């Protein structure tokens with residue numbers, strides 16, 4: 001069982017020939033609405049990758065909350081422990097132009113009420129195989145979730161996105177850190193990703209390298225780069241979420257981490273082939289197919 005504690009937003013995506021300038025109104029064309037936020041995305045990614053995925057997070061009492069719940073549930077995510085907090089759901093207002101350039105406004109709404117952990121949530125975490133967190137909810141909540149994981153035998157994965165400095169109390173509770181190059185630089189305060197510095201903080205690190213795949217390293221152990229699957233990248237949105245969700249599932253199934261990284265690369269590649277965000281997250285069959293070719 002993969003327990004994801006994190007953010008959930010409704011993504012409101014409008015497409016237009018060009019982005020409006022400040023004060024300007026542009027007549028757009030297509031509009032779509034889909035679940036978003038790294039927490040919800042990774043919970044969906046894990047469910048589609050064949051994991052038993054449980055989402056812990058806060059949604060609002062508005063109609064977006066109802067839709068978010070329904071969409072997560074339809075994607076196979078266990079939403080029984082999701083909180084509903086009075087007020088607005090998290091919303092991302094996203095404008096995309098025909099060249100793929102975007103402007104995004106995120107209104108955290110209910111996500112900012114996820115400031116502590118209930119006993120029920122702590123129990124769910126402690127009974128999981130893997131806890132997966134990101135950084136779109138308060139850091140105190142992430143730390144409390146990782147502490148709850150320690151009460152059980154739940155392994156912890158922190159996907160340190162978006163990039164932010166990490167308190168030592170949290171790092172001490174992380175079994176596996178997943179970062180892209182920018183996040184790695186932010187954590188260690190270096191101009192290039194410094195694997196040795198990361199391994200001084202946590203015992204295992206996966207560094208995602210976009211079209212170059214991912215590097216897996218462990219303290220006093222292996223350090224290997226696993227190449228990406230060669231695909232035509234149509235849209236790299238949510239590639240990191242597809243990768244991390246699949247990685248959690250594979251690790252939860254007891255697979256070796258290097259093998260899990262290879263499978264996660266397949267999930268990332270299957271995601272970038274398609275246009276879209278959470279709607280582009282691959283199924284287990286699509287991931288396996290990428291590997292068998």
Ligand code: ADP
Pocket residue numbers: 180181207208209210211212213214228229230231233236238239240241243264265266268269272
């Ligand atoms: P993020 O989107 O979080 O910055 P990356 O860009 O590193 O993360 O992508 C995450 C993973 O998605 C990579 O490790 C890789 O497995 C896969 N991926 C991303 N871009 C490509 C690409 N162009 N071709 C194949 N796989 C890709």
